[in-house]
Amino acid sequence: MAIECLILGAGQEVGKSCVVVTINGKRIMFDCGMHMGYLDHRRYPDFSLIPRDASEDFTSSLTCIIVTHFHLDHIGALPYFTEVCGYKGPIYMTYPTKALAPLMLEDYRKVMVDRRGEEEQFSSEHIAECMQKVTAVDLKQTVQVDKELQIRAYYAGHVLGAAMFYAKVGDAAVVYTGDYNMTPDRHLGAAQIDRLQLDLVITESTYATTFRDSKYVREREFLKAVHNCVAGGGKVLIPSFALGRAQELCMLLDDYWERMNLKIPIYFSAGLTIQANIYYKTLINWTSQKVKDSYATRNPFDFKNVCKFERAFINAPGPCVLFATPGMISGGFSLEVFRQWAPHEGNLVTLPGYCVAGTVGHRLMSAKTPTQVNIDQNTQIDVRCQIHQLSFSPHTDAKGIMDLIKFLSPKHVILVHGEKPKMESLKGKIESDFGIQCYFPANNETVSIPSTHYVKADASSTFLRSTLSPNFKFLRASSGGNFSSDDMDMIAKPVLQVCDDRIAEGILTTGRYQNPKIIHLKELVLMSGEESHKLQFALCFPARITKMDENGKLIPLAQEFVPSLLHQLFSKLSNEFSEATIQESDQNIQIESFVVSICSKEKCPHRVSAGPHDISEAVYFCCMWSAADEKLGWKVISIMKKLELSNG
Amino acid sequence: MANSFCSLTSLLLYPSTFWLEVSLTDLQHYRSILLKVEDFSLFTLMKFTCLSEGKGYHFPPCHILNLCGFQLLFDCPLDLSALSVFSPLPINLSSVPDQCTSVCTCETSLDSECGRKKKQKVEKLLDASSLIHAEPWYKTVKSLRLWNISFIDVVFISSPMGMLGLPFLTRNKDFSAKVYATEATARLGKLMMEELVEMHKEILQFYGPQESSCPEWMRWNEIELLPSALKEILSGRDGEDLGGWMPLYSAADVSECMRKVQSLKYAEEACYNGTLSIKAFSSGLDIGTCNWSIISPKQNITYLSSSTFASATATKFDYNALHGSDVIIFSDFSASNVIDKKDDYNGFSPGVSKLSGEDDDRESITEFLLNTDELAEESDKLAFLCSCTLDSVKAGGSVLIPIARLGTVLQLLEHITFSLQSSNLKVPIFIISSVAEELLALLNVIPEWLCKQRQDKLYSGQPLFDFMDLLNEKRLFLFPAIHSPKLLSIWQEPCIVFCPHWSLRIGPAVHLLQRWCADENSLLVMEEGLDANITFLPFKLMAIKVLQCSFLSGMKLQKAESLMKLLKPKYVLFPEKLKQIESCLRSFSCIYYSENETFGIPKLKDCSEVDIAIDLACQLSHTKLGKENVSVARMKGELFVEQGKNRLLNGNEHSGSSQTRPFLCLGGVNLQNLLTTLQKKGITTRVEDVTTTDGSDKTYLVHVLEPKHALIEVSAARTKVSTGDESLSSNISEAICTILNVI
């Protein structure tokens, strides 16, 4: 059994995330994104590579599509795939993603068609019809897609509604992380997932080699930069996606404005982002705990200081803060405002942490002001304004990725959504630190990994009960320490299951006309109808006793010394065998099935000759052990033969 | 060491004896061991006890189930209808109208029953003064108090109503169980409990602190003096209910209780102790209510609480998720309430008898389950309520709606505001409750728990409910209490008021009913189930119109039967009460239960299922076992119990254990066979017969002469090899092993 992963996008790059995973005959497409950096066919994943028979359409070749969040690099190709390519099967995403994705898609469509004058790839109707096919899921809800395929969403932080998805078919299971954030921010919590048994984790690796410090420092830097600008009468342009970052920064500013009692207007461009706030208000349960707790008194997405922007305000005098889409200044309103504001020194433009190559945002990232930036072939703009790069990203850093992989401990890891050299170094770290095989395939490559499979068997109650005894040993051994049931509870909390390890020994029986069944040894005898037969070993040999009297003559052995001999033997053997296995009684010493006693027989059938020093008073050790401990028996005997015991 | 081993053995055999031996300090520690032992115990059956059948929507049933050695409690409700034995606070509203209308002339419903009862009870005079004038206590499930709370391992809460008695358990220091509830149930239940505490506070202020732990009204001589109707509510038919009464918990008890609740999403998997895999699925009854699926290595159980196929506000009944249960505990008693009223019950719909013939016809069953008759019926009721409301306000009367079903209230609110607007009436609507503001805020942020139509509002960018608009337009007002200063300044009549409590003994509803009870134009909308005869005792001039309405509280029996056919459980635990009315369920293996009767559920599987990791299975070396053509393999692994499944994985070798494991030989050693085999190995022998004294067991002594001396004793059950030479010894044992079946 194997899991096949076909990387249709975000292989060694960021953009058009799309991975098709085949597990035990079920085929899941994780994300269906588009690449913002391309305008030709490269903007979409190459869907023709999805394995299918000639007669099959996409609907029958895929079991379902799962979309992790509303960013275009994860959902941008979905309407095209469903409405143009004709996929009609089930699609899953979280409630917020389902609610917010149409806004993102519509915004993008408008930018492309209305402003750039491009031929449209999909229409508004396409978006609406596509979203009709989507089944919304809640976090942790176990969804039975069909009889065999089970999926479950886990909180991923990143943006509102972002989720990691767990998918399980039979005994094989994978997690596809999408984009995630391992540290909480002002409006979202940190990613959260159960400890799962996984064959594969497919994780993003945007910041595969970056380690970041606290987010609050950089939030303060941002607020300071904005405050300095408006205090000097400047205008602040915050290009951002309609959703996510805009709300996060706006919460930050709204709160700061309140505290500092600032009266300078904060604007949202167009109606879009203001409308988006209604969604955020309804979906407040998907934000961070702190934001969530405040819903009853005042919904924190009711921004007090925010109002709507009119085009006429662009050149109005006086300071202001403006949120405008799109985020990477790739066109649309943010570009329009940028043209006007960039040439003035007192103004400020913030840039998101990541800009796709080919966008104005990307060109500005590496630039030092003042500079010139080409907007298109004919237009060049003097950029004299301040540029502030937002360094708090909603993506996890390298430590977060490593923490997640360590926590999940899957058998294999595939890296996507990152840059090749960084992925390479992260792969090395994952393999050396955790010994987990790691891959970072390029687009259109397939990785195949083995999958977990269990054999189903019945188990008799006697067998199951017999597995308990080793468990008791374990508990008893640790009861001296601080292992209490309270501790167990504590361990249990973050973990999905409490496992108690029990060494189980049994007999697996398989017959032609019955299910495999595990039974206890005792039961096998009954079942087979044959008698059990004991195979034993025995040996009786003289002890080496060296005690002599003053004259060098051996002192005859007094009967009362016999027990002391046995005890001497015990203390010597105790050095060789662990306390748990060796036991002493009045008559004998026992190590597993090996039993040694002082031979009381005149003529013992197991006796071997005592050699030249044979005398009638010699003491013999009579040993008996079963075939299971054949080797052990001989080991004990060779030790005993070397021992010298004293007589007295 | 030896000692502890002994107690271990006794533990395995006599778990219950073991209980008595451990000291109290170790209790917690050993308890977990004990439970694991019983987990695999063959001796204990699954045991079920119905503690209370409840009384419909507001007082859901309560049961205890022993599964895999765990004690599971389903719901912990309060019987708030019993509050009717107490007198509400005497309140003097200055504006009580003077004109006297005759009592009880305008009641619109159910009065035939009311009248009948009056005739029966002539012997004892029941009037307002017979009610108990003291701080009310609250009636819990009395049988629950007979159980040792520390033995309860898990509590399942199926609805906010099933949670109201929970603080009584959680504040007990012996309580250590895990409590599961859906997130919505937990949040709504918390609000309901806080509201209850708040309403009770008003009464406390009147009566002052209670010094006695046993109030006067609880004494037998006092109870004996009560009219029989009250006596029965107070102490039950045979007086045993009296132990169920408790003084109300505090706000601190409520928040302590909430800390102990683990909230779940629908279909979220929770694991208790690795052994039970637990999921809640929507029951459709109201927001957040659920049925429980419990998967254990032995049995899969479904706890089916009152469920409806027609939910207009809440997530719809997810019955498909309940497939694959071995046992269904059917705990929807709503049908019994319907059938009590004979005229409502008119046998079967023709569709059902057709169904019982072809039981594999899933589609027609599903169609029958999902028919929308009930939904239409419910919306007819709402429309009727709404038109009555409008009639009243048009006539200048006010409308009091102390209904507590969230889904119904929300629908009614929407209906009424819509009707008011369309008939151009400017009548204010008030919601008076200490938790109203938080409740409405909450309702607007839980799309995941609502029906599809509500969720569509989310997708189209609208608020889930229109409260905010209504509030902004000043058509709806929220007040925490009836004495809020703002309320007094805004108050105008006629008005429509939604407020607690439906028992008409506590909360703002008491004040308002006292104010309006003599007004024949006003309207009181209440739920069925209260004894009107007792409920209205404190309200002297009952001229107000009363509309008593029964709402859908569960599934009809015909649907229950079809559902069971669809789900195909091996057993259904079914209320005895419903058996008397319904005979069709006999086509299933039904076990009928009634209150306070414990019985075992037959063992379904002799074996448990185990998953063996493929890498472990591949390492096994199989041996064919003689005649039966069965192959056997010795295996060793680590057994995990997780999510209700046994899993055998390749274990880590423990350094302490011995190197070779014992093996088992089957069969006997045929002497001739042995000699031939030895000879092939170049071992020469001489044989000597020995017969033991009793003559039964013949032993051969095989003396090995070459290459070295050795002796082999062969008997029917045993072969013993003795030689001082290790390699010869292993050579001989190899030879013997080829003759025996060694596993």
Ligand SMILES: [Zn+2]
């Ligand atoms: Zn993203």
Ligand SMILES: [Zn+2]
């Ligand atoms: Zn992304």
Ligand SMILES: [Zn+2]
């Ligand atoms: Zn001997």
